[in-house]
Amino acid sequence: METSNKVVIITGASKGIGRAISHKLAALNMNLMLAARDLSQLKKVQEEIIDLGSGAINILSTDLTKVEDTKKLIETTLNQFGRIDILVNNAGVGKFKRIDDFTLDDYNFIFDVNVKGLFLLTKNVVPLLIAQKSGHIINISSIAGKNGFKSGTLYSASKHAVQGFTWSLREDIKEYGIKVSVICPGSVVTRFGGKEVDKVEWSLEPEDVAHAVGYLVTESVSVNTAEIVIKPRFNPRSINWEARS
Numbered sequence: 001m002e003t004s005n006k007v008v009i010i011t012g013a014s015k016g017i018g019r020a021i022s023h024k025l026a027a028l029n030m031n032l033m034l035a036a037r038d039l040s041q042l043k044k045v046q047e048e049i050i051d052l053g054s055g056a057i058n059i060l061s062t063d064l065t066k067v068e069d070t071k072k073l074i075e076t077t078l079n080q081f082g083r084i085d086i087l088v089n090n091a092g093v094g095k096f097k098r099i100d101d102f103t104l105d106d107y108n109f110i111f112d113v114n115v116k117g118l119f120l121l122t123k124n125v126v127p128l129l130i131a132q133k134s135g136h137i138i139n140i141s142s143i144a145g146k147n148g149f150k151s152g153t154l155y156s157a158s159k160h161a162v163q164g165f166t167w168s169l170r171e172d173i174k175e176y177g178i179k180v181s182v183i184c185p186g187s188v189v190t191r192f193g194g195k196e197v198d199k200v201e202w203s204l205e206p207e208d209v210a211h212a213v214g215y216l217v218t219e220s221v222s223v224n225t226a227e228i229v230i231k232p233r234f235n236p237r238s239i240n241w242e243a244r245s
């Protein structure tokens with residue numbers, strides 16, 4: 001599918017996987033609206049990718065837990081680009097501990113970004129996509145949306161919510177020609193949830209997830225890949241990275 005001139009909102013674009021997705025889609029000549037709370041980090045990403053392709057790159061400080069910020073993100077994108085073609089719901093947070101150590105504040109922290117923010121943004125983008133009878137919503141979930149794991153009750157529950165949301169959303173809007181996809185990566189080398197990157201085992205690179213997004217936005221108009229599960233091939237502790245091929 002032709003990607004030039006498409007308009008994409010990417011949440012959580014200030015670092016990690018969102019930054020890598022921004023690089024990938026800029027190189028595909030797409031027009032990007034990058035959103036996250038940290039404006040200075042967003043500016044850095046904007047500077048990194050401004051010359052990668054022919055699309056315009058705009059940024060907006062956005063807190064997805066705030067209803068007014070999610071509306072402003074859509075309004076600003078429409079003012080600057082006139083349309084929205086693709087929404088990449090990538091922003092997410094995690095905390096990991098045993099269930100009896102979790103607090104209600106932890107619950108709200110995780111669900112407000114991973115589920116409520118995604119809901120608010122998607123809900124307000126969908127009418128635009130229905131009106132133009134085209135578009136694509138891509139949600140970044142996790143392997144944790146398919147399995148449980150130790151210390152992962154709240155995070156895993158939030159990503160299971162993303163899975164159910166995505167499947168149901170597809171049924172709501174497929175008749176309008178709108179694609180809906182979800183990507184479920186295994187562990188990725190980012191600082192997600194305060195992770196120490198040099199201690200990550202069995203890991204993907206952020207670019208591996210970006211590659212999957214690149215595939216989704218270029219697949220044929222007759223296809224809607226519903227889900228991509230990405231598992232790492234290497235455990236960095238057990239192999240010689242220099243020798244991998």
Ligand SMILES: NC(=O)c1ccc[n+]([C@@H]2O[C@H](COP(=O)([O-])OP(=O)(O)OC[C@H]3O[C@@H](n4cnc5c(N)ncnc54)[C@H](OP(=O)(O)O)[C@@H]3O)[C@@H](O)[C@H]2O)c1
Pocket residue numbers: 011012013014015016017018035036037038039041062063064065090091092093094113140141142143184185186187188189190191192193
């Ligand atoms: N890393 C992994 O192992 C892994 C594996 C599977 C799936 N994932 C998923 O991949 C996505 C990206 O994770 P990552 O590893 O790239 O994490 P990261 O490096 O911590 O990046 C998270 C992004 O979300 C943004 N964000 C957090 N709270 C926000 C809020 N209230 N409003 C707006 N933006 C907010 C952050 O920007 P600001 O702080 O500037 O707001 C940042 O850009 C998440 O959905 C995560 O669940 C990660």
